[in-house]
Amino acid sequence: MNRNRLAWVALLATVGAALLSGVEPAAAADLSFATTCIPPAGVGLGTVHGTSIADLTSSSSSPKVGDTVTVTWTTVKAASNNPGIIDLQPNTVKPSGTITVGGAQSGSVSVSGPMTNPAIPKNSPMVISAMTGTLKLTKAGQVTLSPAAYTITVLGTDTKCTADSPKVGLTLTVAAGSGSSSGGSTASSSPSSTTSTTGSTSTTGSTSTTGGSSSSSSSSGSTGSSSTGDLASTGGDSGTFQALGLLGGSILLVGAAVFVLTPWRRLRRSR
Structure with a gap:
């Protein structure tokens, strides 16, 4: 589980860096x-x-x-x-x-x-x-x-x-x-x-x-x-497109974080 979390954290960091580098x-x-x-x-x-x-x-x-x-x-x-x-x-x-x-x-x-x-x-x-x-x-x-x-x-x-x-x-x-x-x-x-x-x-x-x-x-x-x-x-570049890109990236990051931090094993055991 720890390895999976580390992999997801690395992915999130990569996505965030890509979004932040969008302003050229x-x-x-x-x-x-x-x-x-x-x-x-x-x-x-x-x-x-x-x-x-x-x-x-x-x-x-x-x-x-x-x-x-x-x-x-x-x-x-x-x-x-x-x-x-x-x-x-x-x-x-x-x-x-x-x-x-x-x-x-x-x-x-x-x-x-x-x-x-x-x-x-x-x-x-x-x-x-x-x-x-x-x-x-x-x-x-x-x-x-x-x-x-x-x-x-x-x-x-x-x-x-x-x-x-x-x-x-x-x-x-x-x-x-x-x-x-x-x-x-x-x-x-x-x-x-x-x-x-x-x-x-x-x-x-x-x-x-x-x-x-x-x-x-x-x-x-x-x-x-x-x-x-x-x-x-x-x-x-259009500021509107940048704002939409940043909004979409933020939603992606939040969703991925919820997925990573949810204790799936515990939920399964409780069932």
Whole structure:
């Protein structure tokens, strides 16, 4: 009987962990967008026209007005390679960038990443660390996030890249929050800073940093602007489905616990 109870307890723990892990960060499919990059002056390189591939995620899949979410920009592919000038050593590339906020809320988010990269040989793809920033949500409805620009800083030089036609990379469905009031809304973001070592060389595929904007409180009414361009994914799971899942899981756990703790042998003997 003790072994059976231990087995049931292990099963209940597994089910409970599965239910609790049901809340995931909001994510969208990888976004490809045409990009124009301007290398540093004086290095003999011309303007580069390429394609960037980025992935935007949010720390919350079902945010509400008043929440502050962390937005992460992961560069899957930079617009161009490391040019054939020098091999870049590990931990010498620092990215920063700007994400445009649209839909129910307007503004921008400044993001930046650490100076963390492997060795990057000449004429090989650039490797850029993930960039993060914070956004305070002030309006209910559909809030869109679009990669706008990024800068790659290497050895004291900046290569600035700008999206030719920014596309929506992530859409957050923001629920009305308590205590929100009417007013304009802009996105708040954590400022990004760039650090560099001395030297001179250039890299292509990088970012243009802009400062974040301040946030103000918003009405709890819902304004919804659909995402533009061909970008497809939305970031938020339905809170209703999560609640139903948690309710069903709770009923399952209670029923299983009653079954485990009921003294079946004693009941049989009493009969």
